[in-house]
Amino acid sequence: MTPDVRPLVAGNWKMNGTRASLDQIKAIAEGVQGPLSAKVEALICPPATLLYVATALSTDSPLAIGAQDCHQKPSGAHTGDISAEMIADCFGTYVIVGHSERRTDHAETDHLVRAKAEAAFAAELTAIVCIGETADERKAGQTLDIIKRQLSASVPESATAENTVIAYEPVWAIGTGVTPTVEDVEKAHAFMRSELVARFGDAGKKVRILYGGSVKPSNAKELMGVANVDGALIGGASLKVADFLAIYGAYEALLD
Numbered sequence: 001m002t003p004d005v006r007p008l009v010a011g012n013w014k015m016n017g018t019r020a021s022l023d024q025i026k027a028i029a030e031g032v033q034g035p036l037s038a039k040v041e042a043l044i045c046p047p048a049t050l051l052y053v054a055t056a057l058s059t060d061s062p063l064a065i066g067a068q069d070c071h072q073k074p075s076g077a078h079t080g081d082i083s084a085e086m087i088a089d090c091f092g093t094y095v096i097v098g099h100s101e102r103r104t105d106h107a108e109t110d111h112l113v114r115a116k117a118e119a120a121f122a123a124e125l126t127a128i129v130c131i132g133e134t135a136d137e138r139k140a141g142q143t144l145d146i147i148k149r150q151l152s153a154s155v156p157e158s159a160t161a162e163n164t165v166i167a168y169e170p171v172w173a174i175g176t177g178v179t180p181t182v183e184d185v186e187k188a189h190a191f192m193r194s195e196l197v198a199r200f201g202d203a204g205k206k207v208r209i210l211y212g213g214s215v216k217p218s219n220a221k222e223l224m225g226v227a228n229v230d231g232a233l234i235g236g237a238s239l240k241v242a243d244f245l246a247i248y249g250a251y252e253a254l255l256d
């Protein structure tokens, strides 16, 4: 945790969810109502097909809704893509950019991710910029080099603590049930913090840095308690209402 920074517990549903899953949005929207919501923000990023209805279902809840990707242009001949403006038009307030699955499946570069984050800012969305090393890069001892490069090249110059969230997701920890040690998470997050402060000054002290990769109810308290970890980006466990709410609820004990 970072002093005076409101943590963000975010779920990334990836390519999962049909209209039947809207009941889960409703349950999460209800589940995050309560005193903890003043201290911890909750977000679900469903697939784009559910975005509009999901925001309608959560209007009376502190639950925020976001998208998983956007195009770098506001509109135009880009079959199959959605723009940041379209997300804002559906009342989404966040968009994930540069997830490792998009970097791999769609060959997205740091340069493109940065343009997408800029598109998000132009539409007044908060961009969650994902970075993280692969297993091979880690074995080669390049973890901090990769983090440094991705952070510097994927995050726009116009980033602020309000329009930008960083999600550190070691690729080898995604969907594997394996997480880095607390010491490794602490080291990576301290490094990101120092890089952000060096580049953005005081704003860099307040940019939220999420950890993502096999976050579960059983490890949430330990991981969320690490210095400079300002929340979680959760894949698989965010598809289960009870698990998402348990991870969110881990902050009850941490903020006591």
Ligand SMILES: O=C(CO)COP(=O)(O)O
Pocket (backbone or CB within 6 Å): 012, 099, 169, 173, 174, 175, 176, 177, 212, 213, 214, 215, 233, 234, 235, 236, 237
């Ligand atoms: O990629 C992730 C979130 O964006 C993490 O996924 P898992 O929580 O399923 O490991």
